[in-house]
Amino acid sequence: MSLELAANQGTAPIADQVDDSPLAIRGMTVSYGQKPVVFSVDMTVTQGAMTAIVGPNGAGKSTLLKAALGIVKPLSGQSMIYGQSLKSQRHRIAYVPQRASVDWDFPTRVIDVVLMGLYRELGLLRRIRPRHHDKAMACLDRVGMTDFAERQIGQLSGGQQQRVFLARALAQEADLYLLDEPFAGVDAATEKAIISVLKGLRDEGKTVVAVHHDLSTVNEYFDRVFMINTRKIAEGSVAEAFTAANLEKTYGGRLVTGQIDQLDLAAG
Amino acid sequence: MLWEALFLQLGYNATLVTLGACFLGVAAGVTGTFLFLRKRALVSDAISHATLPGVALAFIVMVTFGGDGRHLIGLLLGSAASAGIGLLCVSWLTRYTRLAEDAAIGAVLSVFFGFGIVLLTIIQSMSAGRQAGLEGFLLGSTAGMLWSDAIVILIGGLATLALVLAFRRPMSLVAFDPEFAAANGMNVARIDLLIMGLAMAVTVVGLKIVGLILIVAMLIIPPVTARFWTDRTDHVSLISGIVGGVSGYVGAGLSASAPNVPTGPIIVLVSFALFCVALFFAPNRGVLAAVLRHFRFQHRVHMRQGLLALAQGQPIYEKLTLRLLQRAGLARPDGVATEAGRARAAKALRDEKRWEVVRADQAFEGAAALYDGLREIETVLTQDQITEIDHRIGGPAGVPT
Numbered sequence: 001m002s003l004e005l006a007a008n009q010g011t012a013p014i015a016d017q018v019d020d021s022p023l024a025i026r027g028m029t030v031s032y033g034q035k036p037v038v039f040s041v042d043m044t045v046t047q048g049a050m051t052a053i054v055g056p057n058g059a060g061k062s063t064l065l066k067a068a069l070g071i072v073k074p075l076s077g078q079s080m081i082y083g084q085s086l087k088s089q090r091h092r093i094a095y096v097p098q099r100a101s102v103d104w105d106f107p108t109r110v111i112d113v114v115l116m117g118l119y120r121e122l123g124l125l126r127r128i129r130p131r132h133h134d135k136a137m138a139c140l141d142r143v144g145m146t147d148f149a150e151r152q153i154g155q156l157s158g159g160q161q162q163r164v165f166l167a168r169a170l171a172q173e174a175d176l177y178l179l180d181e182p183f184a185g186v187d188a189a190t191e192k193a194i195i196s197v198l199k200g201l202r203d204e205g206k207t208v209v210a211v212h213h214d215l216s217t218v219n220e221y222f223d224r225v226f227m228i229n230t231r232k233i234a235e236g237s238v239a240e241a242f243t244a245a246n247l248e249k250t251y252g253g254r255l256v257t258g259q260i261d262q263l264d265l266a267a268g
Numbered sequence: 269m270l271w272e273a274l275f276l277q278l279g280y281n282a283t284l285v286t287l288g289a290c291f292l293g294v295a296a297g298v299t300g301t302f303l304f305l306r307k308r309a310l311v312s313d314a315i316s317h318a319t320l321p322g323v324a325l326a327f328i329v330m331v332t333f334g335g336d337g338r339h340l341i342g343l344l345l346g347s348a349a350s351a352g353i354g355l356l357c358v359s360w361l362t363r364y365t366r367l368a369e370d371a372a373i374g375a376v377l378s379v380f381f382g383f384g385i386v387l388l389t390i391i392q393s394m395s396a397g398r399q400a401g402l403e404g405f406l407l408g409s410t411a412g413m414l415w416s417d418a419i420v421i422l423i424g425g426l427a428t429l430a431l432v433l434a435f436r437r438p439m440s441l442v443a444f445d446p447e448f449a450a451a452n453g454m455n456v457a458r459i460d461l462l463i464m465g466l467a468m469a470v471t472v473v474g475l476k477i478v479g480l481i482l483i484v485a486m487l488i489i490p491p492v493t494a495r496f497w498t499d500r501t502d503h504v505s506l507i508s509g510i511v512g513g514v515s516g517y518v519g520a521g522l523s524a525s526a527p528n529v530p531t532g533p534i535i536v537l538v539s540f541a542l543f544c545v546a547l548f549f550a551p552n553r554g555v556l557a558a559v560l561r562h563f564r565f566q567h568r569v570h571m572r573q574g575l576l577a578l579a580q581g582q583p584i585y586e587k588l589t590l591r592l593l594q595r596a597g598l599a600r601p602d603g604v605a606t607e608a609g610r611a612r613a614a615k616a617l618r619d620e621k622r623w624e625v626v627r628a629d630q631a632f633e634g635a636a637a638l639y640d641g642l643r644e645i646e647t648v649l650t651q652d653q654i655t656e657i658d659h660r661i662g663g664p665a666g667v668p669t
Contacts, residue, residue, distance in 0.1 A: 071450040087453070095451035102445045106305065107499050116441055119452060124434055152499035168448075178451075187637060 020083040022047050022176040022207040023068060028077030030060070030067045037063045040077070041232045045176075045209055050202050052212040052222040054242075056251050059229040061211040062098065062180050069095055069178065081176065091120055094174035096165050098181050104154050110164050111149040114139055117171030139170040142200075144193055159190030166194060177201060179210040183217075195221050215263055218242055273521035282524035284418045285410040289477050289516035289535060293486060295425035296470045297512025298432050300487030301494070301505040302463045305443040311358060311464055312487045314373040316471045316480045318354025319347035320384025323405050323475070324391060331394065338401070340417050340476065344424075347405075347480075348472045354380050355464055359457075408479030408532035410520070417476055424473035428466055432505075439463055440501045477520075478532035485536040486512060493543045496550035515539035567592055568642050572616065574598075578605045579613035618658075619645045625657045 023045040030038040038060035045051055053061045066072040068079040070086055081089035094117070114136040115128060122128065140146045143163040148156065156164065162182060169177055177198070183191050198208050202223075212218060218225055218238060225242045227233040227250045234246040247263075276283045303309055326346025331337040354376050361372035388402055401409065432439075442449045442459040450456050467487055474483045494507035519535030548555050566588075574589040575598070584590050584603050593599035598609030605613060622645050626632040635648045645654065 066447070069451045070453075071447050090451075090453045093451065095448060097445060097447040097451075101447055103307075106444045106501075107495060107504050108440075108444060108501050109499065112501065113444075116445070116448070119437065119441060122437065124437060154499075189637075 020047075021045055021080075022082055023178075023209065024080045024083075025064070025068050026078055026080075028064065028067055028079070029075045030063050030072055030077075031075055036075070036230060038067060038074075038228075039230050041228065043068075043226055043232065043235065045207060046224055047207055048202065048205050049223040050198060050208040050210070050221065051224040051226055052210055052218050052238075053226045053228060054212055054215065054218060054250065055228040055233075059250075061228060064228065065095075065178050065180055065209070065211060069093065071095075092175040094169035094172040094177050096169045096177070096179040096182060099158065099162050099165060099184065104156070104161060106153065108153055109149070110140070110145065110151050110153060110156070111136055113153060113164050114167045114171050117168040120172070136167075136171055139167040140164075142170055142197055143167045157187070159186035162186050163190055163193060166197060170197070175206055177206060177208045179208070181211050181213060183210075184213060215247070219263075270521065270525045273525040274518070278524050281411070281413060282520075284413050284415065285477065285524065285531060286517055286520040288413070288418045288421045289410075289520035289531065290513050291425050291516070292421060292470070292474045292477055293490070293512035293514070293516025293535070293539075294509045295428050295512075296474060296483070296486035297490035297494075297508040297510070298505050299428055299466045299470045300512075301491040301508045302432070302436075302439045302443060303467050303487060304491040304495075305440070305501065305504070306460065306463055308369075308460075308464065309488045310370065310373050311355070312467045312471065313484045314358050314377045314380075315351050315355055315464065315468045316483045317377040317384075318357075318380040319351045319471060319475060319480050320381055320405070321387055322346040322348065322350025322384075323402060324384055324387030325350070327391060327402060328387070328394075340414075340420055343405075344420065344472050344475065347475060348468065350380065351468045351471060352465075355461075355468060359461065359464075404479070405475050406479050406481055407530060408475070408477050408482070410477055410523075410531045413476065421473050421476065424469060428469045428473070431462075431466055435459075435462060436502070436505070444501075477516075478535060482532045482536050485539065486515070489536070489539040489543050490515070493539070493546045496546035496553045499552075511539060511542050515542060571596070572642055575609075575613045575616040576620065578609055579617035621661050622654065622657050625660055 021044050023043070025041060025043040028038055028041045028043075029036055037058070041060075041064060043064070053064065055061050063072060067074040067077070068086075079086055081092060111133070115122075115132065117139070118132055118135065122132065137146060137149060140149055143166050145160060145163050145167060148160060148164075153161065153164065166179075166182065169179075179198075182194055182198075186194070198210070198221075202208055210222075212222070219242065222238055224236065225238050226235045227241065227246055229250050229252075233250045234241040234243075272278050273282060273286070276286060300309070300312070303312055323343050323346055326343050327337040329346070330339060330342050335342070357376045358369070358372045361367045361375070362369045365372075367375075391402060438449065438454055438459050439462070441452075442454065442456050442463075446456045449459070470487065471480070471483050474486060478486060490508040490512040491504060493511045494504045497507055498504055515535050515538045519538040520531050522538065523529040523531040523534040546554065551557055570586065570589040570592050573586075574584055574593045577584050577589075578593070578599065584593070584599075590599065590601075590603060593609065594601060597606060598612055599605050623639055626645075626649070627636045627639055629636075632649075632653075638648050649657075
């Protein structure tokens with residue numbers, strides 16, 4: 001499982017030009033058991049844009065993100081953050097895991113979850129001071145959840161849970177935001193709230209990458225798209241990469257032509 | 269006798285045991301919290317059973333080299349070593365084989381314990397072994413507790429508490445959201461090992477008082493009890509420490525006040541009593557609160573249905589509904605609505621129509637999401653909005669409220 005390819009040992013510099021792309025992934029291969037979920041994938045995220053990672057279920061979308069962040073150990077490959085090693089740039093990344101990945105009956109309040117975003121600032125022993133508290137409240141305000149600060153997280157609806165996770169990411173004051181299915185199972189009001197926050201981040205010059213399920217909103221929400229089905233299928237601006245041909249390649253027979261026709265695709 | 273025990277008037281040994289047990293309870297409660305929150309409570313069972321071969325081997329080694337086989341620090345070091353090996357076995361089996369954690373725990377627990385029992389039998393047959401009294405480590409034996417034993421417990425417990433306090437943030441974070449923790453550069457596997465290692469330290473320290481079979485209860489019951497009373501991580505560990513400390517103190521006192529009553533089992537029973545109090549009487553999460561909530565909800569449903577039936581002139585057959593309406597003065601015993609009942613029924617019907625409008629109109633999406641058939645429409649919409657909806661429905665505007 002954690003065997004590394006001999007050919008990829010060592011820290012050979014990434015060959016292509018990555019300059020200072022917020023996130024550059026090269027030759028990433030991840031497998032659970034003997035079956036690769038992500039195979040030799042390259043990805044170069046554009047600074048200041050919103051990128052959707054799109055692909056069918058089990059295509060390795062989430063795994064690619066997790067491997068890029070070192071949450072899952074890749075078989076081979078590496079990721080560079082702003083042209084430097086992941087380790088030295090972690091403080092510039094905020095990660096929003098899938099909502100379903102945690103136990104929402106955990107004994108903690110909304111405000112405590114947001115304060116987790118300040119972990120780097122607080123360290124092991126520093127006390128939580130009013131200014132930390134204010135910062136967390138400001139983040140909750142950006143996602144419209146201030147009224148819920150003192151609630152136990154189990155009392156939230158799915159959409160509210162997702163907004164709390166986003167507030168925690170905002171508290172990290174990162175430059176690169178990586179979100180795993182932020183719109184999965186949330187109500188329409190939350191979806192609107194989240195997308196407006198994300199667009200706000202982009203307008204501040206931050207970079208946003210989100211695993212995305214809903215093909216019908218790719219056009220409306222995102223600038224760029226990365227299509228994956230174990231291997232990389234396409235990468236580029238929505239206008240040039242989000243085409244019927246690429247969707248066909250990504251989803252194979254899983255999308256009927258009728259579905260593709262309904263999407264508001266760029267001419268291509 | 270009991271009062272004397274609780275006020276530490278029963279002599280030197282009883283006082284040492286009571287204070288030691290109290291302190292052990294605090295350390296176990298606080299440490300066990302993180303094991304419980306990480307959903308690894310059962311790992312402590314494997315750890316504690318894995319101490320036995322270490323105790324026995326340490327005894328054999330110390331006797332072989334001509335020392336005192338019962339030297340407590342030597343025995344505890346031995347138990348820590350074998351518990352550590354057991355712990356690594358569990359985490360290795362779960363990580364690198366297809367065995368699930370429960371199976372790994374079962375395997376490690378039984379094999380180590382069995383091996384320990386074999387070693388104990390061998391010790392029985394050794395010339396120096398007859399008076400060893402190592403069986404005392406199975407269920408704890410406090411009769412011959414010395415000042416030095418108490419000091420070992422105190423120092424071990426204090427060190428454990430200090431580590432828990434220092435690492436409470438990363439441990440809570442890993443327990444709640446390991447992926448987020450990993451994305452922040454935390455070594456999740458190492459934090460997990462720390463959580464389990466601290467539980468191991470408590471286990472080793474507690475061998476003398478509670479014994480290896482029952483120490484699990486001191487790690488698990490207090491946090492489970494504390495969870496009933498609060499929804500905050502820091503409060504869970506605080507209350508858990510208090511529950512553990514009180515159980516240790518009262519349990520040791522009880523056992524000292526009567527002849528031949530074992531200490532460990534009584535401590536466990538006391539903490540179980542505290543657990544039962546929490547289980548039934550805790551607000552929100554307690555059984556009683558849940559039952560009350562259910563009945564209150566049921567009554568609201570019946571009232572609503574009854575009012576709608578009255579409004580539409582339908583007969584009411586449900587006895588509970590009738591009783592509730594009567595008690596509220598909304599219906600007569602024969603099921604006919606009173607003056608007040610007619611007014612409330614009309615309002616209920618009106619609200620039903622208002623909700624229909626709200627749920628059909630995209631503009632009210634946020635409010636519609638809150639519809640559950642029971643909620644008063646005034647708690648969701650402003651008076652202006654309601655007036656506007658009434659305008660759309662038409663009919664008499666002045667519905668009595």
